[in-house]
Amino acid sequence: MEIQKLLKCKAIEMVNELYQAEISDSDIQLQITRPEFEGDFTIVVFPLTKLSRKSPQDTAVALGEALLKHVPEIEKYEVVKGFLNILFTKETWLNYFYTLAESVDFSWKTAPVSRKIMVEYSSPNTNKPLHLGHIRNNLLGYSVAEILKARGHTVIKANLINDRGIHICKSMLAWMKFGNGESPESSGLKGDHLVGKYYVIFDKEYKKEIAALVNTGISEEEAEKGAPLIKEAQQLLQLWEKGDPETIRVWKMMNEWVYAGFNETYNKLGVNFDKFYYESNTYLLGKDIVQEGLSKNVFTKREDGSVWIDLTKDGLDEKLVLRSDGTSVYMTQDLGTAQDRFNEFALDELIYTVGNEQDYHFKVLQLIFKHFGRSWWQSLHHLSYGMVDLPSGKMKSREGTVVDADDLIAEMIQAAEDKTKEQGKIDGISEDEQKELFRKIGLSALKFFLLKVDPKKKMLFNPEESIELQGFTGPFIQYTYTRIRSILRKAGELNNFNFSNVPLHSEEKEVIKLLSRKDEILREAEENLSPAIIANYAYELAKEFNKFYQVHSVLNETNSEIQKFRLSLCFKTAQCIAANLKLLGIEVPERM
RNA sequence: GGUCCCGUAGCUCAGUUGGAUAGAGCAACAGCCUUCUAAGCUGUGGGUCGAUGGUUCGAAUCCAUCCGGGAUCACCA
Structure with missing residues (x-):
């Protein structure tokens, strides 16, 4: 025990x-x-x-x-x-560690009841490439899913892709007007970047039209509504909804470009999904729910035909759930998809990884199901995370201050390469292995930097700090791991240990104490849906191990019992570090 | 204006859900490599936990008010 x-x-x-x-x-x-x-x-x-x-x-x-x-x-x-x-007593701690070390594999204690949980994350729009904010979302969702799996739950990672609507029509229209048939192949551009380029072009041309209209004396608001480009985009959306073959063809083609681009980014980030949903398939869902809401008198229909829910008694406002022309809003669709998912998978829990700007939306979503009397209304969770700000302020796509995901990943890997080469410790490692090492280090710096902060809080992304390899960083923990691996490689195989009678120094005991907390830490991370708890623990463990490493030698220890004990301590610590980093999506190198 | 979130060292963040003299990293300064990788370790300085009041044996943590910052309140997503 x-x-x-x-x-x-x-x-x-x-x-x-x-x-x-x-x-x-x-x-x-x-x-x-x-x-x-x-x-x-x-x-x-x-x-x-x-x-x-x-x-x-x-x-x-x-x-x-x-x-x-x-x-x-x-x-x-x-x-x-x-x-x-x-x-x-010393013996108590040694005995505890002995039982821990006896099992060769690393494992966690699992939750008493295994649940079926869907974690939705990423959920991008198909009109522009992913940026830093999406990276936080992806890493969080992925990590939370891994944490839940480690606790013994069955997890379905879901990605709801927003592939329809006016935003994608804007990109399509700009491409049709100004693209001259440009494709990822002809331009050498990554598909999502190519589509994003036309989204920007649309915005530019649209602004020109607005400015021209304002010059003729029309108010800005009128100009925004009346500009030919926006009207054309709206017409395109209508054509899409009617299923116009040419529109659908262009839409499919451009979306394919985007998906190819996204997949590349997902692969680089190391995130994955079990289930993809597309809004083009789900946006009509939820109309049955609207009917149900009306018959249950939870919703009310107004004279113009729009449907509303009155949540003033819950301290909120009235909220539209269906437009007067009978078309869906975001909420309609979310009602439908949630119901659908519980029907299809008999979920125990549904977690949405979405920024805290949508706190209100998810509050409403949950309340609606509460008023419907769904037994699972409390099983809906909004994993609400804070925005990522830059030292220069907020990221705004319109002002071009967004940090592109692909660029950032490349920069992190490059920085890892530069700094690693400065250290000059990688002679004798092949080119391929070096590249792999730079990738692991660069990504760990990025991932750890984003995951070490409490998800709920907004965070500041400082590019210079993020590529640091010292202190409270991913590479620091990786470094600790490689120092251990180096010892274990030199020590050879580890067998027949029995260390009931060795001395126990405070540095050794502190490491054992930390190892003994692995299960409560994981449970806490599950409870709070917080990879930050894992990140802090991994760091603390690495730090504590380094203190031990500094004062006690393993390979130079002449007493073989003591040496075996320390080797076991090294081995279990390395395992625990690697396992916890894995929950964060961070890989460990053998040497660095 | 209504609702919600945040405010801890110069900067970035922890703080085990109410416990002891509030901790890390970065930055600054001073030490430690003929010894398992110095991407490390040790030490020094740095705090009115936004402010005030309350709850109690005990408050960074809970409550109230105020100050400051952010989000949201669309027939947008």
């Missing part, structure tokens, strides 16, 4: 016995002892004084004595103010 769990159980037992009480798990406040005090774990006894009717000091001593008497694993206890510090 884990040492922490053991202590908790025993503490409950002792308290109940001492005070004829019936406390449970949550009544014992257990924490890790702060480094300035002696001990492994600390029980906060203030809450127990109500039962004992004694001072914190006396209560702590009484509990400490009882524990010391009944739990042989405990070496000693110490009371400081209202805090009971418990120190376990």
Whole structure:
């Protein structure tokens, strides 16, 4: 049993016995002892004084004595103010680590109940290439899915591609008017970038028309609505909805270009999907739901035919769910797809990875299903993440301040190459292996930088900091891993260990303690849908290992029992680092 | 204006969901490589946890008010 769990159980037992009480798990406040005090774990006894009717000091001593008497694993206890510090024996820690090291593979404790969870993420528009904001989305969604899998859940990674609507018509129209048949093949441009180029051209030409109209004395608002280009784009959308063969042909062709481009970016990022949805297929869903809402009197129809839900009692506003002309809005579709997914997969949970600018939308979505009386309305989760800002301010596509995903990835890999070459440690590694190494380092810098921050919070992307290889970074953790691998390679095979009788130094114990927290960390990451918790843990573990590495030699240790113990410690630490980085989508190199 | 989120060291972020003297990284300064990879380790300086009041044995954490920043309130997505 884990040492922490053991202590908790025993503490409950002792308290109940001492005070004829019936406390449970949550009544014992257990924490890790702060480094300035002696001990492994600390029980906060203030809450127990109500039962004992004694001072914190006396209560702590009484509990400490009882524990010391009944739990042989405990070496000693110490009371400081209202805090009971418990120190376990060296053997207890060594035994714990022995059982951990005995199983060769790394594994986590899984959740008591395995659930079926769909994680939707990425969900791009097909009119422009991916940018830095999408990267945060993709990495978060992917990582959360991996975390849930590690907890033993069945996860379906879903990508709902927004492939229809006025935005794609704009790109199409510009290409038809100004493209001269340009294709990814003829231009050498990546498909999504090519389509994005025409989206920009549309915007430019459209603005020219607006300016010209304003010059003739028309108001700006009128000009925006009346410009020929926007009208043409709207006509194109109507043609698309009617299924006009030529329009559909161009639409399909340009979307194929975009998908090829996206796939390239997804592959570089190392993210993947089990299921793709396309809005062109799903945008009509949800009309049944509207009917159901009307018959249940959850929705109301107005004179003009539009359908609304009144959420003023929930502290929100009235919200449109169907236009007066009977066409869908975003909400209509989302209602339909959510229902569809629960029907098709019998999901226990549906997680949407979408920026926090849509908090309101998802609040409404959930409330609607609540009013419908769906049993699963609480199983809808919005993994709401903060925007990525630049030192220069916000990213705005119109002002050209977006950071392109492909460019950024290339820059990170280039920076990794430059810095690695500066170090001069990679002689004797083949060209191919070097390239692979630069890729792993560059991507780890990028991924770790974006994932180490609490998803809920907006974050600042500082390009210079992101390519750093020192300190709280992905490459630092990778570096720690390669130092361990180097030791293990030189040590050869690791067998027949038995280290019940070796000395245990504080640096070794600290590493073991951290290793022992792997399961609670994963559980916490699951609970909060937060890869940042994993990132912080991996960093802490690497840091703690480096402290050990600095003062204790493994290969030069002459006592073979001690050496085997340290080799095991190295091995398990490396495994734990690699496994946690994998949850973040970060690969580890063998040397760097 | 209504609703929601955020405010912690010069900068970027943690803070185990109410516990001990609030921690890391970067930046600055000072040390440590004939020893398993110095992309490392050790140390120093740096704080009115936005402000005020409240809740209690105890508050960065919970409540109220205020200040500052952001998001959102479309027959857009």
